Amino acid sequence: xxxxxxxxxxxxxxxxxxxxxxxxGIPGGAxxxxxxxxxxxxxxxRHVLCRHEQGAGHAAEGYARSTGQVGVCIGxxxxxxxxxxxxxxxxxMDSTAMLAITGQVSSAxxxxxAFQETDITGITMPIxxxxxxxxxxxxxxxxxxxxxxxxxTGRPGPVLVDITKDALQATTVPDYSxxxxxxxxxxxxxxxxxxxxxxxEMMLGSKxxxxxxxxxxxxxxxxxxxxxxxxxxxxxxxxxLHGLGGFPEDHELCIGMPGMHGWxxxxxxxxxxxxxxxxxxxxxxxxxxxxxxxxxxxxIVHVDxxxxxxxxxxxxxxxxxxxxKVVLLSLLEEEPEERKVAEFHGHAxxxxxxxxxxxxKHQHKQQYLNRPDTSMLLPxxxxxxxxxxxxxxxxxxxxxxxGQHQMWAAQLLDWYQPRTHITSxxxxxxxxxxxxxxxxxxxNPQDTVWAVCGDGGFQMTNQEMATVMQEGxxxxxxxxxxxxxxxxxxxxQELFENKRYSGTPLSGPNFQKLAEAYGWKGITVExxxxxxxxxxxAYATDGPVLIDFRVEREVNVFPMVPQNKxxxxxxxx
Amino acid sequence: MKTHTLVVLMQDRPGVLNxxxxxxxxxxxNIASLAVGHTETPGISRMTVVVESDQIEQVVKQLYRLxxxxxxxxxxxxxxxxxEMALIKLHVPGQQRAEIVALTEVFGAxxxxxxxxxxxIEMTGGPSKVENFIDMVRPFGxxxxxxxxxxxxxxxxxxxxxxxxVEASWQSxxxxxxxxxxx
Numbered sequence: 022x023x024x025x026x027x028x029x030x031x032x033x034x035x036x037x038x039x040x041x042x043x044x045x046g047i048p049g050g051a052x053x054x055x056x057x058x059x060x061x062x063x064x065x066x067r068h069v070l071c072r073h074e075q076g077a078g079h080a081a082e083g084y085a086r087s088t089g090q091v092g093v094c095i096g097x098x099x100x101x102x103x104x105x106x107x108x109x110x111x112x113x114m115d116s117t118a119m120l121a122i123t124g125q126v127s128s129a130x131x132x133x134x135a136f137q138e139t140d141i142t143g144i145t146m147p148i149x150x151x152x153x154x155x156x157x158x159x160x161x162x163x164x165x166x167x168x169x170x171x172x173x174t175g176r177p178g179p180v181l182v183d184i185t186k187d188a189l190q191a192t193t194v195p196d197y198s199x200x201x202x203x204x205x206x207x208x209x210x211x212x213x214x215x216x217x218x219x220x221x222e223m224m225l226g227s228k229x230x231x232x233x234x235x236x237x238x239x240x241x242x243x244x245x246x247x248x249x250x251x252x253x254x255x256x257x258x259x260x261x262l263h264g265l266g267g268f269p270e271d272h273e274l275c276i277g278m279p280g281m282h283g284w285x286x287x288x289x290x291x292x293x294x295x296x297x298x299x300x301x302x303x304x305x306x307x308x309x310x311x312x313x314x315x316x317x318x319x320x321i322v323h324v325d326x327x328x329x330x331x332x333x334x335x336x337x338x339x340x341x342x343x344x345x346k347v348v349l350l351s352l353l354e355e356e357p358e359e360r361k362v363a364e365f366h367g368h369a370x371x372x373x374x375x376x377x378x379x380x381x382k383h384q385h386k387q388q389y390l391n392r393p394d395t396s397m398l399l400p401x402x403x404x405x406x407x408x409x410x411x412x413x414x415x416x417x418x419x420x421x422x423x424g425q426h427q428m429w430a431a432q433l434l435d436w437y438q439p440r441t442h443i444t445s446x447x448x449x450x451x452x453x454x455x456x457x458x459x460x461x462x463x464x465n466p467q468d469t470v471w472a473v474c475g476d477g478g479f480q481m482t483n484q485e486m487a488t489v490m491q492e493g494x495x496x497x498x499x500x501x502x503x504x505x506x507x508x509x510x511x512x513x514q515e516l517f518e519n520k521r522y523s524g525t526p527l528s529g530p531n532f533q534k535l536a537e538a539y540g541w542k543g544i545t546v547e548x549x550x551x552x553x554x555x556x557x558x559a560y561a562t563d564g565p566v567l568i569d570f571r572v573e574r575e576v577n578v579f580p581m582v583p584q585n586k587x588x589x590x591x592x593x594x
Numbered sequence: 595m596k597t598h599t600l601v602v603l604m605q606d607r608p609g610v611l612n613x614x615x616x617x618x619x620x621x622x623x624n625i626a627s628l629a630v631g632h633t634e635t636p637g638i639s640r641m642t643v644v645v646e647s648d649q650i651e652q653v654v655k656q657l658y659r660l661x662x663x664x665x666x667x668x669x670x671x672x673x674x675x676x677x678e679m680a681l682i683k684l685h686v687p688g689q690q691r692a693e694i695v696a697l698t699e700v701f702g703a704x705x706x707x708x709x710x711x712x713x714x715i716e717m718t719g720g721p722s723k724v725e726n727f728i729d730m731v732r733p734f735g736x737x738x739x740x741x742x743x744x745x746x747x748x749x750x751x752x753x754x755x756x757x758x759x760v761e762a763s764w765q766s767x768x769x770x771x772x773x774x775x776x777x
Contacts, residue, residue, distance in 0.1 A: 146613055147620050151661045154608070171661060205605060205664045329655035 028158040028189040029058035032122070035165035037065050038197055041093050041120075043084060043463055045069045045077035049097025050137060052124025054189035069463060069492055072484040074101055076456035078108025079482065082117045083460030086443045087418055089242065091118045091172050092460060098124045099137030102183070106144060107450060109179045113148040114447025115263065116236060118177035120168055121145075127187040128156040141183050150178035158191035163199045170201055175208025176327040177240060208326060212343030217351045220298065220322040220339045224254070225361050227296030227320065228368040232256040233279070236263035236446075237301015237325060239439045243346035244268065247300065250349055254362070255369040257376055259287055261302045262446050266436040276376055277384075280308040281582045282428040286379035288580075288588040291316050300324040301345040304334040305447065314587035324348045383580070383593065397573045398549055400426065400502050404433035406552045407500070411471065414560060418443060418461050419471045422454035422478035424509040426502035428578045430473050452481030455499060459485050462497045469496055469560065476503040476529045486539040489565050498559045499567040501532055504574045512577045516592065536567035544568045595646040597626060598670045599746050600654070601754050602641040603633070605662040613660050614641065621656060623647050627678075629743030635756030638664070642745045664756075669748055676746045678724045680717045685735035687711060694734065701727045712737060 026034070032055055036044070042065060048056040059068055071077035074096040081092030092112075096102045102123040112119040126135040142154045151171050153164050161184065168180040224230055238247050244267050251258050251268065257276050258268045268275050279287045288310075291297065297319040302308065304323075309315040312334050322339040323331050331340040341348055392399055411417045412435060419434060421427040421444040436442050443461060445453035458472035479501050489497055511525040536543030542562050546555045546569065559566040580591040604610050611630055618625050627644040647653050650668060657666045686694055691713070698705055698715055701723065707714035717727050721744060728739070747753065 142609065143612070146609075146616050203661060206661045327659070329652065329659055333652060 023194055025192040026195050027054065027058060027192050028161050028184065029054040030061070031158070031161045031193070031195045032165065032184070032189065033058050033062040033066055034195065035162045035197060036093070037062060039166055039169045041066065041091065041169070043067045043069065044093040044095055044122075045071050045080040045084070045460065046095025046122075047071055047074055047077060047097065047101060048095075049099075049101045049124065051098035051126055051186045052095060052101070052122075052189075053097075054186060055095070055122070055124065055184075068095075069459075069488065071456070071488050073482065074104030075107050075452065076459070076482050076485040076488065078105045078119070078121065079111070079450075079453050079456035080460030080463070080485070081119050081121075082108055082112050082115075082453075083420060083443060083457030084464045085112075085118045085177075085460075086115075086457075087440050087461040088464045089118075089240065089440070091120050091169050093120045093122065095122045096124070097137065098126050098141070099139050101137075102141040103139055103144065106148070109145055109181065110148040111445050111448040111450045111453065112179035113150070115445065116177050116240065117179065118172045119179040120172050121179060121181040123181060123183045124189070125154065125183045125185045128185045129187065131156070131185060141181065145181050148179070149181050150176075152181040153183065155182060155184045155188055158188045158193045161188065162195050162197050166197075166199070167201055167203065171203075171206065175206070209328070209342045210326070210344040210347050212324065212341040212348035212351055214351060216339050216341045217348065217355065220341060221352065221355045221357060223320050223322065223339060224296055224298060225357055225365050229290075229294045229372045230254075230256055230296040230369055231259055231290060231294045231298070231319075233259040233261065233297060233299040233302055234264040234267045235261045235299065235302025237345045238264060238267045239301075241301065241326075241345035241347075242439070243301075243349050244439045246346055246349035246353065248272075250353055253353065255366050255373070256298070257290065257369070257373050259291070260436070261305075261308055262431055262444065264302060265431060265442040266439045269437045270435045271437070274373070276373075276380070278431055280305075280588065281310070281584075282432065282578050282580065283308075283588070284380070284432075285383035285580050285591050285593060286376055288582070288591060289379055290376045291319070292587070292589045294319045296320050296322075298322045298324070300349065301326075303330045306334070309335060310582045310588035311585050314589070395573070396549065398547060398552070398571065400429050400504075400570075400572045400576055401433060402549045402552055403500065403502060403546075403570045403572065404429055406556055407471075408434040410553065410556045410560070411469070412437070414469065416468045417441060417471060418458075418465060418468050419473060420444065420454045420458040420461055422472075422474040423449045423451045424475045424478060424507070425504075425512065425576075425578050426473055426475045426508070428509075429502070432578075451475075451478035454478060455482050456485045458497055458499070459489055459494060462489075462494050463492070466496060469498060472497065472499045474499065474501050475508055476501055476505065476532075477507045477527055479532075480529055483535070486536070486541060486565070486567075490540045495564045497565045499536075499565075501567065501569050503529070503532065503569050503571050504576070505529070506574060509578070511575070515575070515577065516581075517583070532567060532569035542566040546570045595624070595648050596650070598645050598647065598650045598653075598668050599674070599676065599744070600643045600645060600657075601667045601669050601746055601748075602643060602657060602663060603665040603754055603756055604639055604641065604660070605664065606632070606637050606639040607662055610639065610660075610662045611641070613662070614643075614657065617656055617660065618645070618653075621652075623653050627743040629745045631745075633756040638756035640754070640756070642743065644744055665754060667754060669746055673749045674746045675749060676720050676744055677718060678721055678742055678744045680724050680728065680739060680741045681706075682715045682717065682728065682731060682736055683738040684713050684715065684731055685711060685737050686713045690734060694731070697727075697730055701730075703727060
């Protein structure tokens with residue numbers, strides 16, 4: 022223990038000791054000492070060499086979101102770190118546990134505009150949960166421990182540790198035993214019992230209750246508790262974009278997704294509800310529409326581990342700060358009078374019936390049937406085949422990018438399991454899917470990982486296909502919903518800007534040939550009857566596969582709430 | 595918008611002021627005055643910030659999100675001692691000196707520099723008193739003025755000792771039920 026180590030060796034050992042075993046990154050001048058040391062630890066610390074730091078960052082996000090562990094990415098100083106800014110911002114918006122380790126120029130030239138110097142701690146201050154600039158080798162071991170702790174606890178988020186080259190090169194006798202001491206960081210895990218009781222009382226007094234679940238439920242691994250609670254009180258369950266998979270969609274109580282591209286019956290139910298219990302969602306504007314008009318008749322209970330989310334967008338009647346799982350266990354411990362519960366069941370049942378009636382009227386029309394009479398390949402055909410085939414085979418994850426294909430995937434695929442639906446929600450980062458899916462595939466070699474993208478987002482980060490080949494990652498399949506447009510923007514232009522398609526028509530390469538150039542299997546699908554065969558072939562191929570689904574170009578995502586309108590005002594066709 | 599005085603205790607680490615101020619900027623909270631300095635406890639700084647906001651609860655919660663922030667108190671409604679300081683350089687021809695001297699005495703200000711045509715006055719007091727004094731001397735001709743941010747302290751035994759916070763601080767072992775790092 023008394024042996025001297027370089028800062029870089031200490032960095033490796035601290036990562037290993039704190040549970041890290043995979044990192045995604047790219048070397049460069051300032052971070053070279055870390056790569057030198059990493060070689061010694063390569064059996065315990067796998068490094069995935071990416072093609073762009075943005076890819077490394079999203080891969081770390083995919084790793085984190087699919088496992089609940091911290092995803093680690095690495096960049097060198099200057100452009101290496103600024104390329105990480107987008108995934109860091111993405112992780113910040115979607116509360117993803119991420120550790121970004123960045124090299125910095127030597128402390129002697131720090132602040133002097135040295136080669137490849139950027140103030141990355143300054144740049145990332147507003148988009149990290151915390152960040153560090155380490156100039157002293159003695160601080161490395163503890164900083165890594167603290168950083169991983171901050172990233173993974175409370176409301177998870179990205180933490181950046183910037184280490185100067187001389188600190189990585191200097192030697193010291195490491196001390197890994199220093200206990201975490203952060204008097205200013207104490208996430209509240211246990212919700213107030215009094216508020217839990219108030220929430221229960223409020224709920225049992227209601228006649229049109231809704232339970233809304235968000236990302237917090239999935240991150241807290243609380244899906245079993247949510248289910249038990251919903252079933253105990255027969256609560257209709259709304260799943261937000263990030264809550265998808267947190268409650269099985271074939272469950273009799275699941276009514277679906279709310280918001281801008283949510284279902285009509287769900288948004289109508291929210292507007293009519295007299296009680297809304299939101300667990301682990303943050304009332305994003307894509308969920309609420311115009312916030313002042315959201316759920317006008319409902320008493321609202323908001324459970325969130327981050328106190329600043331409560332009352333930020335929507336005024337609440339009962340705030341509960343705590344971990345979703347712990348609060349749900351407290352809610353389940355409550356034992357209201359059976360007579361009251363029976364009466365409540367009656368109301369809730371009647372209410373659910375009413376919602377289902379609305380659903381009959383609206384959803385099916387939207388789902389698969391509202392298909393023009395055409396032989397053309399529609400996005401809906403792809404999703405219909407996909408949801409059937411991936412569920413038949415099981416063990417899957419779906420990572421979506423941002424845009425029309427993302428909303429269709431949320432709407433048209435059926436979600437049953439937590440951490441199977443991974444997408445860029447808050448930041449809406451195009452280019453997320455391919456690298457994130459790579460991270461998911463590395464973390465979950467037993468699963469088939471589908472990256473569903475548009476042709477726009479795919480072209481932003483598709484160079485990671487080379488990383489997939491180099492690393493021998495076989496369990497990844499990419500489905501491009503290729504409509505030759507930046508489709509969501511085009512949709513808005515069609516609906517609100519009189520079809521002025523400014524900057525949205527998009528050409529691409531021959532994606533099948535591109536895939537083949539990378540050593541992947543490439544498949545082109547141009548008609549409905551080829552869809553299932555292509556997906557089957559992707560499954561039958563022992564290696565990465567790309568399917569280019571050339572779909573009808575001008576299909577819209579409906580239903581839709583125009584921006585800044587009430588969710589009660591939906592465009593349905 | 596309502597004006598609030600916040601007392602913020604935070605760990606004295608590089609960048610902590612930047613974190614706080616950057617948060618105010620990006621969330622659009624308007625800082626009317628800001629003063630930072632050491633406290634009686636080594637390692638803990640204290641900031642008094644006067645904010646104009648109708649969402650003071652959000653401001654406080656956002657401050658608490660910063661890892662180094664230990665305690666935030668809105669002391670607006672509390673009995674407090676609040677002080678600001680101003681250094682004012684006045685243009686004072688010889689014949690007006692007596693008048694200025696009388697004014698500074700009334701306000702309890704101090705003359706800290708006298709030259710042939712100028713005087714520098716140090717004025718310390720509550721915000722309105724400093725304001726009043728400035729209004730009174732303005733007609734003489736203010737050549738230069740520099741004011742500090744406001745500092746505030748709650749009266750009586752209750753307060754914001756940094757030492758209490760360190761005593762009551764907590765070790766994080768066993769915490770963090772969400773997405774804990776696999777060990």
